[in-house]
Amino acid sequence: MTADFAILIPARYASTRYPGKPLAALRGVDGQPRSLIRRSWEAAVGVASADRVWVATDDQRIADAVRDFGGQVVMTPESCRNGTERCAAALDVLGDVAPIVVNLQGDAPLTPDFVVADLVRALAADPDAAMATPAVRCSDSLYRHLVTDQAAGRVGGTTVVFNAHHTALYFSKRVIPHVAPDRADAHAHVHLHLGVYAYRPAALADYAATPPSPLEELEGLEQLRFLETGRRIRVVPFDPIGWDCIELNNPEDVPAIEAILRERGIR
Numbered sequence: 465m466t467a468d469f470a471i472l473i474p475a476r477y478a479s480t481r482y483p484g485k486p487l488a489a490l491r492g493v494d495g496q497p498r499s500l501i502r503r504s505w506e507a508a509v510g511v512a513s514a515d516r517v518w519v520a521t522d523d524q525r526i527a528d529a530v531r532d533f534g535g536q537v538v539m540t541p542e543s544c545r546n547g548t549e550r551c552a553a554a555l556d557v558l559g560d561v562a563p564i565v566v567n568l569q570g571d572a573p574l575t576p577d578f579v580v581a582d583l584v585r586a587l588a589a590d591p592d593a594a595m596a597t598p599a600v601r602c603s604d605s606l607y608r609h610l611v612t613d614q615a616a617g618r619v620g621g622t623t624v625v626f627n628a629h630h631t632a633l634y635f636s637k638r639v640i641p642h643v644a645p646d647r648a649d650a651h652a653h654v655h656l657h658l659g660v661y662a663y664r665p666a667a668l669a670d671y672a673a674t675p676p677s678p679l680e681e682l683e684g685l686e687q688l689r690f691l692e693t694g695r696r697i698r699v700v701p702f703d704p705i706g707w708d709c710i711e712l713n714n715p716e717d718v719p720a721i722e723a724i725l726r727e728r729g730i731r
Contacts, residue, residue: 469512470561476522477521490718500571538557547686552669565668579660580660620710621637707727
């Protein structure tokens with residue numbers, strides 16, 4: 465049984481790499497455009513009831529778009545530096561909504577529903593963890609997508625390494641660990657980190673009260689604040705899941721995501 469949880473989808477308009485990204489249109493199998501934030505909302509309500517899902521934003525354009533398709537919005541300050549801080553700010557407004565809060569980042573519409581349920585179960589069973597987050601072993605095609613983006617100077621996704629106890633060691637926007645390029649099984653040693661986090665509200669409050677850490681600022685990865693301050697992150701590993709969970713990080717990612725939507729028969 466999955467513990468009680470709520471989902472927050474942090475969304476901001478002023479992305480450095482892709483301004484206005486939450487409102488970017490993605491076409492599925494029917495050819496009709498649906499915004500990234502709407503697809504993220506639909507993914508969230510696939511695993512939680514709609515009254516337990518909120519989009520957390522500071523932008524009125526995003527808020528209006530969410531309300532137009534019937535979603536719930538919680539307004540948060542412009543000063544939030546990342547999605548985790550925005551989730552903490554959302555709880556300041558919403559109060560005690562659930563014992564576990566899931567941050568489903570708004571640029572990962574291909575996240576499978578079972579990932580969220582497994583994260584919640586893992587965190588509920590691990591009282592020493594500050595949060596839980598997923599790592600998907602790369603398929604050959606996903607690995608090539610990451611390596612190609614890295615060679616072109618683009619950030620194609622975040623990778624993670626973890627120990628035998630499923631405790632995170634490091635996250636990076638580089639492809640880690642380095643694997644000799646002549647290895648035919650290179651992809652099997654690399655795990656893509658999906659932009660989903662499950663936290664307890666107290667861990668979120670502690671995070672928001674802690675200044676940004678040096679590695680967090682260098683990599684631009686919010687979760688490194690947990691690691692640098694000695695908080696344990698539980699990694700929940702998954703084998704390749706049948707489709708590449710490409711995140712929308714750059715405009716160049718749109719065709720690849722739309723192709724997967726069509727392949728999976730998603731409108």
